[in-house]
Amino acid sequence: MSTITFTLNNSQVTVDAPPMTRLLDLLREHLHLTGTKEGCGEGECGSCSVLLNGELVNSCLVPTLQVQGATVTTIEGLGEHTHLHPIQQCFLEEGGAQCGICTPGMILATHHLLEKHPAPTLDEIREGLSGNLCRCTGYMRIFEAVQQTAKLAEAGK
Amino acid sequence: MAAKESIVGSPALRYEGEAKVLGYAKYIDDLHFPQMIHGATVRSKFPRGRITAIRYGEGIPWDEFTIVTWKDIPGENTIVHLLKDHPCLVQEIVNHPEEPIVLLAHPDKALLRKAVDAVTIEYEPLPAVFTIEESEAPDAPVIWNSEAGDSPNVFKTYLMEKGHVEDVWATADYIIEGEYSTGAQEQFYIENNGVIAEYSEQGVTVWGSMQCPYYLHHALQLAFGLPEQKCRVIQVETGGAFGGKEDYPSVIGCHAALLAMKSGRPVKMVYDRMEDMAATTKRHPSRTRHRTAVSKDGKLLGGEIEFAIDGGAYVTLSPVVLSRGTIHAAGPYNWPHLRIRAKAVATNCPPHGAFRGFGAPQSIFGLERHMDLIAKTVGITPEELRRRNFLQPGGTTATGQLIKDPIDLNGMLTRALEESGYHAKRAEFAKTNPTSPIKRGIGFATFMHGAGFTGSGERRLNSLVAIEVDDEGKPEILVSSTEFGQGTNTILCQVAAQTLHISYKDVRIAQPDTDRVPNSGPTVASRTAMIVGKLVEDASHNLLTCMRASGLLEETYTPEQFCHAALAYKQQHGELRATARYQAPDDIFWDDDKYHGDAYPAYAWAVYVAEVAVDTRTYMAEVKNFWALQEVGKVLNPVLAKGQVEGGVAQGIGYAIYEKCVWKDGVMANNQMTNYIMPTSADLPPIHVLFEEVPSIHGPFGAKGIGELPMDGPAPAILNAIEEATGVRFNHCPLLPEDIFDKLANPTLISADSSQLQPAVAGPVFSGTTP
Amino acid sequence: MRSDVRDYTLTAPGSLDAVLSALAANPRLTPIAGGTELMVALGVGRLGRHELISLDGLKELRFIEERPETLILGAGATFTDIRRNAAIAREFPLLAQTASWTGSIANQNRGTLGGNIANASPAADNPPALLAYDASIELVSATGRRTLPYDEFHLGYKKTVLQPGELIYAIHLPRRFAQHRQYVRKVGTRNAQAIAKIALAATALIDEAMVREIRLAGASLIDRPVRLHATEALLLGKAITPELRTQAAAVLASEIKPIDDIRSTAKYRIAVACNLLDEFLLSL
Structure with a gap:
């Protein structure tokens, strides 16, 4: 067992877990944050995406020991019922979520993409989200949601 | 009346969408019960x-x-x-x-x-068998037998006949044969x-x-x-x-x-991903054989179609998958004479099951590839061949169903080809391809998809829906129809809100729980919008009738008055509940024995156009642009409807050129996301979604089914475009670069193919079957 | 999840020296950096090594240093680091390109160059570019350092010269490719997140229409990342003619031994390798 302390959605947490525990399982099973989903367990689908020190990662491929002292943001840290994050609002309005299982990861990937490219081209969006598989939408509504978020951010400046 | 603007037809926000974007929505693996333990399967x-x-x-x-x-x-x-x-x-x-x-x-x-x-x-x-061919071989081991089966290793057969096809062969100018096949496809839902x-x-x-x-x-x-x-x-x-x-x-x-x-x-x-992929159902592999009699001027005179699917080891749903595939095998064309023989065979693969389209994508793939072969053989364009044979209002389908709706396939084809710049692109590619290592092509498929259960299926389902008013005076829809991304919750609430003249956000829908919701049938077969939607509309009317009969609700009212009336009714009567049960339309007839009659109450019609590029250095085909034009009756929610079409087209593109199940003695060898190749956001082209709306009397506010349709067209449209690009016929999907390489690099395989022959010198019989 | 994490140990000593000491003391330790390979193996129940030591966060390994003659990439540089580096984009575009198609963005944020090399997959994305740039590889252990041509690093399928207790420290790229014609192409199963069915990287110096210098390297052509010495030898010192291109394809086909697997076929791989080579030669 290892004792790991890190910042999760702006709060400091300390947990005891075997050091090779996947961050995904730590979040879901130890900390009961089930917004992070498991789709494949092999780093292919992106459903388990979280932000680790601000960078997008697949939480199924991060051993818990490696988040010691780090900052982790999950979907639960992005918005809340009374106040959706603009990305969440745009996904809702543009039809970016269908079955919803890829949605938390997709929204975090969008967050990461817009940090790097505030006004992304379509090709940048296509590449930036290519690690997050969606079987429902064919991605087109998701592209719309990303572009709409960027547009709103630009207008809000 | 309160609802001035129409709720139906508006982009109402997804009913459960907020919970999904927030990550609050609870899926099965997110739930934990006290004392709960875990189960696993030894296989x-x-x-x-x-x-x-x-x-x-x-x-x-x-x-x-x-x-x-x-x-x-x-x-x-x-x-x-x-x-x-x-x-x-x-x-x-x-x-x-x-x-x-x-x-x-x-x-x-x-x-x-x-x-x-x-x-x-x-x-x-x-001893075991793993393919249709092995299962039907004369010396095949008998792996499945039952009184219900027609013969050993055969789960189900259908014979569908129109006219007298044996009479047409002698008078045909051309007799064109082709064989087409499709592989298994994994549904690949992201949640196992x-x-x-x-x-x-x-x-x-x-x-x-x-x-x-x-x-x-x-x-x-x-x-x-x-x-x-x-x-x-x-x-x-x-x-x-x-x-x-x-x-x-x-x-x-x-x-x-x-x-x-x-x-x-x-x-x-x-299940984890590997277990789910290896052990659960996939789309049935199929083989379609066509023999078609055609006149010099490109009229279909008659045809024989043999359609076979691999059902896997047990019957499961194979007979109904076969049924839908059989009926759709004839496409949106006028066949004076037609015979379809269909069978589902047993193999020692895990059972194949339901997947969007349910047999139709398989047989439509065969037909739409075959139509392009016929056009080439007769010497007219694929467009002209279809125009000369489209079903028209007043015509009858292969099952003898009279087309009553004012469909205009010629007009749809014209629009789709214009929107996609089809003619200009064909001309351009003909000019640029000879000197470019990238061969470009544009192709299309025309098709239809029946909404609801086949034949007498809806009568047997006998679906029931209810609407109950809760303690806040808000109506709650009670159905067993489920939401899994397609938008069931949202469209049913839209239909109820519109019918009840109240706000969309004031309608609720119950969690499907068999202790609470009546059986409104399974959520399959493009039936929810049309069949269940209509029942929700009917139940809403019944609710209003009930409230008005009690004198608590006027003819016209505000949403607030509705709420007050509903609560008052509940106070007087204890509960306010209305139901509606499916009643088969009077003018729909189906004969299960002869496989004749009105196969579906309504069809959606479509023309899909694919533009492709094939790199002759890597033999990779890529879809560069895609147009999906469909007539689906009233579009209940434009954002959700677009999403359905785009998602279906994406799955269809995967089916056409990416998604291959690699089998080794009945075992899926590539049962990992790394090795089963589903398109990513970087692989899909722009998908242009176009609707035409001809309201149907069978659905709420004129809606028909939409869910499965977009799965049917992409694969044949793409392979038709690849033939345009390369001049080589490919008759199997998925079509991977290795398959394109095999033919492009082996001219001997190509020369055996009738499409390379000139009709004038090839004689009257053309076989599209390639080794 | 097909492994029991309680069967595994993982430590993070926090400095390179401490890691090297630990490796020297316990040869069973397996280094894990970004986890994009070993954690996949853990998930599918195929991680045979049970004692792991973390390289994640070691500042000594995560650097990209510009020296006058060479560019030095620490083994802990992530693919995102490589993609964002201006000197690499300018002088070693093939590497910037191969880094961009290594897994997904999320995996590029975690995966390291050293991990990609040490994992020693014949399909690995970055080794062909490194081979085409005539890279050297610097190894480190508790007892010292050694540097050797990267071309000598891979010995066979998942076999390398790494000794017990030894780590990849850095990759050295000579900064002398400004005048070279450069080429890289990956043929994967799709446009993103794909394992290479085959890839080819090439650099060549052309002077007065003659090939003065040439390096060819590929992925999934043989059991390891590989330089194509026989083909290079044929082309060196010659002018590119249609006859020479045909000969080059024949030599290439004879020096590679790709396999049939669930992703592709040997004959396809050979044909496409020859086509890619030809595409490069035509561009010279």
């Missing part, structure tokens, strides 16, 4: 054999485990679908790899995994199959990711020998399904319930 690692021993290896504390075998099943050892040939757990004979034999449960998931690996199954092997089961003296309850709660409800009654009131099924948020959670939840649901019964604790069973 066969061989395709067919007789079990001689089951050994529980050393190093595992077996006394801590709940162990279930077929002997523990209190009722019948069957997963009932159409027949009872499919065992819940193997008793003696294994019929496919990954077949469930033993179930284990334990509180510790990691130990459970080790225990599964520690069980060994000893067996005597039996999963359930939680609980068992007590009150009965059995299963929560799960599924499409059809009443299917599992029925399966539980048989496996447990319990009356229906002692079985309860609750659908939870479902992370994609596409048909893959139509029949399979009956298997995993019964398994978890058996473990719950024996352990006395709630049991969660959630």
